[in-house]
Amino acid sequence: MAELNQQPSNTGNRKQRVRKAAPKVDLTAMVDLAFLLITFFMLTTSLNKPHSLDVAMPDNTIENTQDMDERRVVSLLIGEGKVSWYQGGFDRPIKNPEFIEFGSTDLRHTLVKMKSQIPQMAEGKDMVVLVKPSKQARAGDIINALDEIKISGVKRYLISKISHAEEDMVIRSVLTD
Numbered sequence: 001m002a003e004l005n006q007q008p009s010n011t012g013n014r015k016q017r018v019r020k021a022a023p024k025v026d027l028t029a030m031v032d033l034a035f036l037l038i039t040f041f042m043l044t045t046s047l048n049k050p051h052s053l054d055v056a057m058p059d060n061t062i063e064n065t066q067d068m069d070e071r072r073v074v075s076l077l078i079g080e081g082k083v084s085w086y087q088g089g090f091d092r093p094i095k096n097p098e099f100i101e102f103g104s105t106d107l108r109h110t111l112v113k114m115k116s117q118i119p120q121m122a123e124g125k126d127m128v129v130l131v132k133p134s135k136q137a138r139a140g141d142i143i144n145a146l147d148e149i150k151i152s153g154v155k156r157y158l159i160s161k162i163s164h165a166e167e168d169m170v171i172r173s174v175l176t177d
Contacts, residue, residue: 070094072118074111074129077162078145079170080136083107087114090166097169102141111152129154132162134170 070088077084081102088094100106111129118127129149133142142159149157162170 069125072125072128074114074118074127075166076107076129076131076145077166077170078131078133078137078141080134080138081141082170083141083145084170085110087118090163102144107145107148108152111148111154115152115154126156127154129157130160131157132160132166134162134167136171 070092071094073089074085074087075090077086077097082099083102084097084099085107086093086095086097098110100110115127119125131142131145131149146157
């Protein structure tokens with residue numbers, strides 16, 4: 001570090017006072033250390049990667065109406081803190097609707113059980129889960145349902161609109177409790 005030292009000029013024969021110089025602190029080493037630490041932490045830290053679930057939504061411009069074998073379809077109707085499920089169509093269910101509280105592992109056990117039963121019923125085809133949130137469904141309940149589907153190993157699932165009859169059933173189940 002360069003310093004500029006000036007000598008006082010003697011303009012006469014008077015006595016000059018000797019001043020004590022203020023102590024100087026050389027901060028060069030501290031600045032070097034700070035940049036070294038910043039560089040070290042920038043190179044050694046890893047940024048958090050966002051954890052997201054990929055959901056493929058259908059294209060609205062294409063008319064896509066394919067009939068699915070009802071024996072392989074399980075519908076999850078999500079209400080406020082509850083989920084109702086049935087197999088098949090709503091008008092003629094293969095398994096009647098059952099209600100499950102969120103927070104228990106019953107939904108996961110049900111999905112795993114149905115995943116093992118459906119290939120025998122539907123000529124070896126795998127299960128399709130329709131997630132139908134009602135207007136009273138909370139975002140956390142939908143996320144929990146998708147997590148349970150992912151954990152149970154279901155490969156085919158989609159988010160669908162709930163019909164008025166299904167929503168009425170969900171509302172009645174909440175009101176009866």
